[in-house]
Amino acid sequence: MKKGIKYLSIFIIGIIAVVSLLYINDTIGTNKSDIEKDARSSQKIKDNWSVAKDTTDIMSAMIFYSDDFNDHTFSIYVNRPGFSFGYFFRLGGSIIEAEKYVAEIQIEGYNERAFVSMNEQKVNKIEIDDGNSVQTINIDTEKPFAVILSANAGNVTIYDIKGNIVESIKHRV
Template sequence: MKQSKILLAVVSICIISIFTFLIAWGNGSIGVSSNRIEEDARKSQKIDENWKVAKDVTDEMGILMFYDTNVDKQVFSVYTTGDPLTYGYIFKSGGTLGIEKSQIQGFSYEGKGMALVSMNGKGIEAIKVKKGTEVETIQVVPNEPFAVIIPTYVEEVVGLYNSKGESIAIDNIRVN
């Protein structure tokens, strides 16, 4: 009889723990999966469903830039992974970008990489990065807004280039 009461108590604690975890995970307080980042950002930052999004998600970070081509305003969201006691992606920062169409904004998160967002008024079409002696090219659609994550293995951003091969500078990098 005593053993069955102990077993019932252990099973009850396990069930309550699992139920609590599932509720916390379901409402995003533990983190969100990669396929729910956009939904979470739109909901938490009250972003209209009609706004377009440029986004990039890696195993370590997610960057989203929401925009409306009729309004000179953009909203960004940055999510990262790997925080203790969390699952999935956790919202790290976000807000309004007051960038002009031609500006390029960077966000650097130590150990997670660097994210770049732009309305791409300068016509960026390639981002060249270096790892060791190899130079890789990240393609961007010219004159289209973009959100790109520069992976953590990259040692150096060689440059951003337009269709004429001209090097374009990053206007601002926020270090977090």
């Protein structure tokens, strides 16, 4: 009986050591369901701020904003390839491109790009032309948005409410 407890104790200590080592080595990230909570906590984002977000298996993009639309913070998380679990914070803060324009953010080594904006330009749709068909993503002109697309999705065209083309400002990180 004592041997069984001894081996069980060693096994439990070993599991705790392995999990701790993985966490310390930044191998365990944030669960998909907890990304928004993690961003609010780590970036000290107020609970009463709204969020526009999009999350895929590779990336999560969020733009948090005040009720009066006068302030914002964005967050980009990535799910690392290889031996890792969860999503990891990669980039965030406030940038003028997201406030006044559409910021297009691509993280080196990842095959997706995030489009985030406070939507001052009144974007109402994004069209993706892959050469065979055109996919349309409708955007609420009155709210900020975050959209993630594959880096090789095709030609991406962003339109405002008047049908004018809105250019994105590219950031490669």
